[in-house]
Amino acid sequence: MKGCVLHGLGDLRVEEVETPTPKEGEVLLQIKACGVCGSDIPRVFTKGTYRFPTIPGHEFSGLVVQAGEGVDPGWIGRRAAVFPLLPCRKCASCEIGEFAQCEDYDYMGSRRDGAFAEFICIPIWNLVAAPDMLSYEELAMVEPAAVAVHALRQAGIGIGDQVLISGAGPIGIMLALWARAWGASRVLLADIDPAKLDFAVGQGFPDVCNPLQSDIQKWVYRLTGRGVDVSVEGAGSAVSWENCLKSTRNLGKVVLMGNPTGGMSLTQDGYWEILRKQLTLSGTWNSSYSDIPRNEWKLAVDYMAAGKLDLKPLISHKLALEGVYEGMVMMRDRQGFFNKVMYVNSNESIKVEKDK
Incomplete structure (x- = not known):
C-alpha cells in the first residue's frame, strides 16, 4: 500500500509500505479520510514523532474490509470513525474509564503508525460505528468534534x-x-x-x-x-x-x-x-471515550446523524495522499486561508489552492 512516511523532521515521503494484517481482535480498515490536525504541523516539521519512521495522522475514518480472529464478521463493510488512543488498561485512570489520562498509552499517528496511508489495523474497541448517511469526511472530524464538546463539558x-x-x-x-x-x-x-x-x-x-x-x-x-x-x-x-x-x-x-x-x-x-x-x-485534554458519564465520540456521531451538527462546510481542502506534504507546508507557512485540510482517498481529491 501507499503511505506518507515521516523519516525525520520535514522528511515526509509517499512510498510503498507493507499492508498490515489484522491480529486477533483487530480489523483492517481502508482509510477513506484523514484530517490534518494543527498538532501535525509541529509533529512533522519541528518536534517529530516518538520514533522514525512513522506514518502520521490521527483524525480519520474508513471502511472495515477484513476481520481478524475473534471479530464478528458483521463488521466487514461498515464505516467507522476511530478513537486513536490505545490505553494501557492497567493504571488508575484507565480503571475509572479516564483513558485520555492513561499513564502509559499508545497513540496512532505519533507513537505508532497512523492514517496518512491506504490501510491501517484497528482494535475493535477503537471503532466508532456510524450510519451510512454520514460521509467519510464528516466522520474524520469526529475526533476534533469530540475534543470541542469535551471542552464545553x-x-x-x-x-x-x-x-x-x-x-x-x-x-x-x-x-x-x-x-x-x-x-x-x-x-x-x-x-x-x-x-x-x-x-x-x-x-x-x-x-x-x-x-x-x-x-x-x-x-x-x-x-x-x-x-x-x-x-x-x-x-x-x-x-x-x-x-x-x-x-x-x-x-x-x-x-x-x-x-x-x-x-x-x-x-x-x-x-x-x-x-x-x-x-x-x-x-481540558482530549475527549471522553467512556460510557461513564458519556462517550463524546458517540455523542458527536449522533448529533451529526440527527442534523444538529453540520461540519461539512468546515472542509476547505481535500487532498490526495501525494498532496498531504504540500498541504502541511501551506498550513505551516499560512499561504492562504484554510480551515479543515483533509486527505481523502477517493476521486474527489484536489490540489492545494494556495490562494483559496
Missing part, C-alpha cells in the same frame, strides 16, 4: 449562557456549533485572522472581534452587559488567555484548551481578574 455550559471562544480555527468553530446546539443564547468569537472571522460570520456567528483592532473587553461587555458566562481559550497564547479572563463575568468559568505556542505568562492585572471575580479555571 468542562465548563458545564447551561441553556441561555453567553459564551466567548478565543480562536476561530476549526475546533473553535466546532465549539461555537456545539454551544449553539446546546442552547447558548449568544456565541462570540475572537481571532486575529480576518479571514477566520469572515468564515465564522458565514456560519451564522455574527458577533466576532479582532483583538488587534478592538478592545475585546469593552466589546464583550457592550454585547453582554456583564461579561460572558463561559469563555474558552483556544488559541494557545498568553494574550488570548488574558482576554478570556477580562471578558468573563464575576463567578464565571474559563476553560483552557489551546495548545500553547510559547510561554503562558500572566500579567498582574490578569491575575487580579481571577481573584476579584472568583473565576473557575479548568483545563
Whole structure:
C-alpha cells in the first residue's frame, strides 16, 4: 500500500509500505479520510514523532474490509470513525474509564503508525460505528468534534449562557456549533485572522472581534452587559488567555484548551481578574471515550446523524495522499486561508489552492 512516511523532521515521503494484517481482535480498515490536525504541523516539521519512521495522522475514518480472529464478521463493510488512543488498561485512570489520562498509552499517528496511508489495523474497541448517511469526511472530524464538546463539558455550559471562544480555527468553530446546539443564547468569537472571522460570520456567528483592532473587553461587555458566562481559550497564547479572563463575568468559568505556542505568562492585572471575580479555571485534554458519564465520540456521531451538527462546510481542502506534504507546508507557512485540510482517498481529491 501507499503511505506518507515521516523519516525525520520535514522528511515526509509517499512510498510503498507493507499492508498490515489484522491480529486477533483487530480489523483492517481502508482509510477513506484523514484530517490534518494543527498538532501535525509541529509533529512533522519541528518536534517529530516518538520514533522514525512513522506514518502520521490521527483524525480519520474508513471502511472495515477484513476481520481478524475473534471479530464478528458483521463488521466487514461498515464505516467507522476511530478513537486513536490505545490505553494501557492497567493504571488508575484507565480503571475509572479516564483513558485520555492513561499513564502509559499508545497513540496512532505519533507513537505508532497512523492514517496518512491506504490501510491501517484497528482494535475493535477503537471503532466508532456510524450510519451510512454520514460521509467519510464528516466522520474524520469526529475526533476534533469530540475534543470541542469535551471542552464545553468542562465548563458545564447551561441553556441561555453567553459564551466567548478565543480562536476561530476549526475546533473553535466546532465549539461555537456545539454551544449553539446546546442552547447558548449568544456565541462570540475572537481571532486575529480576518479571514477566520469572515468564515465564522458565514456560519451564522455574527458577533466576532479582532483583538488587534478592538478592545475585546469593552466589546464583550457592550454585547453582554456583564461579561460572558463561559469563555474558552483556544488559541494557545498568553494574550488570548488574558482576554478570556477580562471578558468573563464575576463567578464565571474559563476553560483552557489551546495548545500553547510559547510561554503562558500572566500579567498582574490578569491575575487580579481571577481573584476579584472568583473565576473557575479548568483545563481540558482530549475527549471522553467512556460510557461513564458519556462517550463524546458517540455523542458527536449522533448529533451529526440527527442534523444538529453540520461540519461539512468546515472542509476547505481535500487532498490526495501525494498532496498531504504540500498541504502541511501551506498550513505551516499560512499561504492562504484554510480551515479543515483533509486527505481523502477517493476521486474527489484536489490540489492545494494556495490562494483559496
